[in-house]
Amino acid sequence: MKGCELNLIKTVLFVFNLVFALSGLGLIIAGAVVLSDIGEFGHFLEGRILAPPVVLIVAGVIVFLVATLGCYGVIRESYYMLMAFALCLLVIFIVEFAVGIAAATYKNEFRSALRDVMMTSLNNYEKSKADKVAWDNIQSRLECCGVEGPNDWGDRRPASCCFAPRDNAPTPNQDQCRKAQPNDEYLYSYGCIYELENKAESGSKVLIGVGIGIAFIEIVGIILACWMASVVKNKE
Template sequence: MGLSGGPACIKYLLFIFNLLFVISGIVIISVGAVVQATYHKYEPILDDSFFSVPALLIATGSIILIISFFGCCGAVKENHCMTITFSVLLVLIFILELAAGIAGYVLRNRAEDVLQTHLMETMNQYVENTEYTTLWDGMQREFECCGVKNASDWNVVFHNESLPTSCCFGLPGSVGGMNCTSTDVNNVHSEGCLVKMGEFITNNAVALGGVGIGIAVVQFLGIVLACCLARSIRQHYETV
């Protein structure tokens, strides 16, 4: 004989929760994959730790899709063992998501120091390294920035007033082209790429952290429901 009353209500709530759980897994994978792909364009100026958080979210989302099977089966079949297994796995996922969320916020605070170091290193090799040439030109056009802190940073590279065409408005030019100068104040992007990239990394870090912590809080409800259902199943069959 199956569960009835309050325990039956918990059973159906847990089943509905698992459907939401699957959706949350897909959301986590999507957010992690989008951020990972976005970061990939700027791999030379980002530390490996920046890729660990989206990778952790992708792995967590994949695991969520798998363990939701235990939750659905445990609820529908009123199986105590599967429900307990689901609860334990859910606790582990809860911890992983909190870790990803906290790591995302920590990276936000480290972003500027890491970026400044790598931006200076890659800028100094702008002429010799075509990968860095493409990176800088793409970054300066996308974020409408110039240099690390401002356009004068390029003096160290070119030893004159020349700037990459990507520093200036209305000059598409070729990759690595130098057709404008720092004296063209009205045509040069005024902000440095450190500020723009810092904002970009911060926004992504907040998004990753928010998704990780937000879904972890929701999943805490699932842990409570699963534990209540497991206890109800055990008590029910002990009295039968």
């Protein structure tokens, strides 16, 4: 009877580890997608915003390695390796939970911190090449202007706030863009802070969804590993 139970849990746990290894790859892919989406605007984002996808990528690598340990422990029917596998899953679960709490806590401060960073960078547009490149890039890519709108620039509004109103029409130069009014058809009227917030929020939803799914898998893995470790110990 014990042999049948051991063979059953051994098969189930081995299949689980294969799924777990694939979930590790899923973590790496999800983290890389989110990081590539918001990373190009990292000039305006604090490390705390870019940290979750990086943590997710690192967690994915660790998950893949831990899954390998789990498979080896199943094949060897090693009590100590199985318990080490369960402990690793528990540690990963706790780390993910802590990162989730930290991200949720920081969410309330995000808008205020982002606005301060963007306003400081905007004021340095003429002084710093890095700030100039960052602003021209974000305004062109996200089709926005200023922090909360074109008026943030005053009479310093750059040409990247404007676009060609029609096909084959020339893009307004800086002088034309500077004189443009908010209702002009070729002036981006939406503030960049809103676009960045939307990108960060979309990224966080992806990370939260993937994180919850992996956390559920980890709990199942802890239960299965402890179960097999118990059966192995009783057999010995």
